[in-house]
Amino acid sequence: MRFRRRLVMCLCLWTGLLALSNSEAHDSWLVADKTHVRPGETVRVAFVTSENFPISESATKPSRVSRWVATDGRRTEEIKGYRIEGDELVGRFTPETEGVFIASLGLHPRFIEIEAEQFDAYLLDEQAIHALESRKARGEGARAGREYYSKFATAIVCAWPDARGLQAAPAGNKIEIVAVDPPCTLTQGGQFRVRVLFDGRPGAGFHVKAGHAGLPPHSYAQERKTDSAGVATFELNRAGRWFVRTHAIRRIESEQGTKSSKDNRADERSEADWESFWASMTFEVAAAPGESGGR
Numbered sequence: 116m117r118f119r120r121r122l123v124m125c126l127c128l129w130t131g132l133l134a135l136s137n138s139e140a141h142d143s144w145l146v147a148d149k150t151h152v153r154p155g156e157t158v159r160v161a162f163v164t165s166e167n168f169p170i171s172e173s174a175t176k177p178s179r180v181s182r183w184v185a186t187d188g189r190r191t192e193e194i195k196g197y198r199i200e201g202d203e204l205v206g207r208f209t210p211e212t213e214g215v216f217i218a219s220l221g222l223h224p225r226f227i228e229i230e231a232e233q234f235d236a237y238l239l240d241e242q243a244i245h246a247l248e249s250r251k252a253r254g255e256g257a258r259a260g261r262e263y264y265s266k267f268a269t270a271i272v273c274a275w276p277d278a279r280g281l282q283a284a285p286a287g288n289k290i291e292i293v294a295v296d297p298p299c300t301l302t303q304g305g306q307f308r309v310r311v312l313f314d315g316r317p318g319a320g321f322h323v324k325a326g327h328a329g330l331p332p333h334s335y336a337q338e339r340k341t342d343s344a345g346v347a348t349f350e351l352n353r354a355g356r357w358f359v360r361t362h363a364i365r366r367i368e369s370e371q372g373t374k375s376s377k378d379n380r381a382d383e384r385s386e387a388d389w390e391s392f393w394a395s396m397t398f399e400v401a402a403a404p405g406e407s408g409g410r
Contacts, residue, residue, distance in 0.1 A: 145268035150399035151225040161203035166332035171202040188284025210274040219286035224265045226383035238259025243321040245391040263387035271398040273299035290392040303354040303403040316346030354402035360395035
């Protein structure tokens with residue numbers, strides 16, 4: 116009988132999660148059309164939003180972009196002139212030197228209200244147990260989730276030939292995933308260590324999910340929890356396009372939110388009980404010698 120009750124509860128949560136994933140729970144990625152280029156080649160980078168990597172289901176409005184840059188750690192170039200092309204928001208940049216370039220996009224924060232059951236299902240899916248426990252402790256089980264969320268996405272682009280052994284520099288986002296290992300020589304059968312940075316500091320205990328093209332919608336190949344240094348390690352068991360993504364959520368205490376008639380975003384934040392931060396990174400894995408890969 117206990118097992119049946121647990122099964123019913125899991126099915127209800129999963130139903131709520133599916134309903135949410137069809138509306139606001141889409142993953143977002145920054146996808147480069149070429150991940151290995153020569154200096155002087157223009158790279159098309161598309162911000163895509165969907166549950167089916169790397170295909171976009173809808174284009175994000177240009178007005179939502181707060182910052183779009185490309186950096187190699189020495190020089191940062193602002194990406195301008197981005198526009199909607201089909202179901203993607205697209206920008207372009209041209210690496211002028213050899214090195215590891217990070218294309219980075221951040222969106223302005225946005226308010227959303229989610230029905231209680233769906234909100235709990237989403238927290239469970241993201242392993243945000245502290246938030247679930249907080250809601251339970253405060254008797255908020257029937258209360259809608261009022262959330263103020265920010266999204267950040269990065270893509271690794273390698274400008275040859277001297278990018279081979281180089282490290283990738285952080286882009287400076289509120290939350291981001293950065294490569295610990297040189298990202299331009301990743302090969303099928305190897306490993307890839309990444310670090311989560313939150314406010315520029317290593318994020319311990321973050322849940323990081325990895326996936327690749329060809330997976331069913333809203334599914335991941337591997338999930339890891341970062342160690343005390345903010346590092347998670349993934350097995351690169353196939354070639355082609357990969358992504359890693361993570362999420363953080365925290366309660367907004369009442370004294371933090373302040374209303375301002377001159378700032379709509381401040382008004383929206385003051386209406387929220389929670390603020391969340393999403394980060395993703397895309398990269399390329401080369402086929403092992405003698406393998407055709409999974410491209």
